[in-house]
Amino acid sequence: MPTVPDDFVAGVRATLPLLLGLIPFGLVAGVAAVDAGLSPAQAVGLSAIVFAGASQLATVDLLAKDASLPVVVLTAVVINLRMSMYSASIAPYLEALRRRWSALYAFVLTDMSYALAIAEFTDETGDDAPDAADQPAPDGGADGSGHRWYYLGAAVFMWLVWQLATIVGVVLGASIPESWGVSFAVPLVFLSLLVPELSDRPRVVAALVGGSVAVAGAAWPLNLGLLGGALAGVVAGVAVEGREAA
Amino acid sequence: MTTTYGPLAVWAVVLVVGALTFAIRYSFIYLLDRVSGVPPRLERALRYVPAAVLAALVAPSFVDPGPTVAATLLDGRLLAGVVAAGVAWITENMFATLVAGMLTLWTVGFVL
Numbered sequence: 001m002p003t004v005p006d007d008f009v010a011g012v013r014a015t016l017p018l019l020l021g022l023i024p025f026g027l028v029a030g031v032a033a034v035d036a037g038l039s040p041a042q043a044v045g046l047s048a049i050v051f052a053g054a055s056q057l058a059t060v061d062l063l064a065k066d067a068s069l070p071v072v073v074l075t076a077v078v079i080n081l082r083m084s085m086y087s088a089s090i091a092p093y094l095e096a097l098r099r100r101w102s103a104l105y106a107f108v109l110t111d112m113s114y115a116l117a118i119a120e121f122t123d124e125t126g127d128d129a130p131d132a133a134d135q136p137a138p139d140g141g142a143d144g145s146g147h148r149w150y151y152l153g154a155a156v157f158m159w160l161v162w163q164l165a166t167i168v169g170v171v172l173g174a175s176i177p178e179s180w181g182v183s184f185a186v187p188l189v190f191l192s193l194l195v196p197e198l199s200d201r202p203r204v205v206a207a208l209v210g211g212s213v214a215v216a217g218a219a220w221p222l223n224l225g226l227l228g229g230a231l232a233g234v235v236a237g238v239a240v241e242g243r244e245a246a
Numbered sequence: 247m248t249t250t251y252g253p254l255a256v257w258a259v260v261l262v263v264g265a266l267t268f269a270i271r272y273s274f275i276y277l278l279d280r281v282s283g284v285p286p287r288l289e290r291a292l293r294y295v296p297a298a299v300l301a302a303l304v305a306p307s308f309v310d311p312g313p314t315v316a317a318t319l320l321d322g323r324l325l326a327g328v329v330a331a332g333v334a335w336i337t338e339n340m341f342a343t344l345v346a347g348m349l350t351l352w353t354v355g356f357v358l
Contacts, residue, residue: 020340021339050263066250102272105275188347192338207297209298214302
């Protein structure tokens, strides 16, 4: 790589407006991790390896409550299941990539990098569900290679910002008095991710059912209120969609 | 609250969650050669995962059923959650949502 491709720089630049959301989220991830009793190395390791804010917050929250380890892992995995949809949605645009590149793509796939990339890709093809006719050009072609550098620029830069924000959060964490209630920022972050999701009736019902079951089951053992609420919400969403389609 | 799990258990969680999260991210990018797109039934269900999971995560932080309806509603965390949800709806900005929620929580704590 003799020079930095223009598309890489374009991808980095496209992330700038998102940093207002990404940086406080990363700070909270760092603060929450040390508050939960993780060491600085563990807190940064979590951000570097998992790189998925909502599941990181749930993980440290459950570790702080000494939930059983299978529940900690299962909860994080359930939260991250949504990314299989991103994986499915973005895959057609990356099909021409060699396997080691596609693994790197997958590693830095997040809500924000997916949203940015899919907006850029579909802007070029004019179609958000590409078929064989408008696939990007094969690897090495001008079009496919541009996609790759743009995505890598955006996603890798966000990964770096996430690590820096986490480190700052880890450093600040110990010095923020508990009476400020900064831990309340954690559900507020989830809330700000939830609200834009409520785009139609089935999703609203999924959230209402999921939230209600979780409140009712807040005292259930093993944090099963969360998993029960999530499952009940998904079932309710599918049911409402099925009834509306009928 | 802080965890009583030792370093080994915490690192194991970090690595296992990391590996499984990577597997989720890689799943369809890897499988695309073998299947064409997400099975429709799975895609329908996955569509509701974010709303259901995030709501199940946040609701117990804002709603703490008290002895009476009034006690439940006049809770600083619920009021802060409602204000923050409104700000999130209008601005779709995480930073603004955080500021609105924290300011409401502090204000209510000061007044009540």
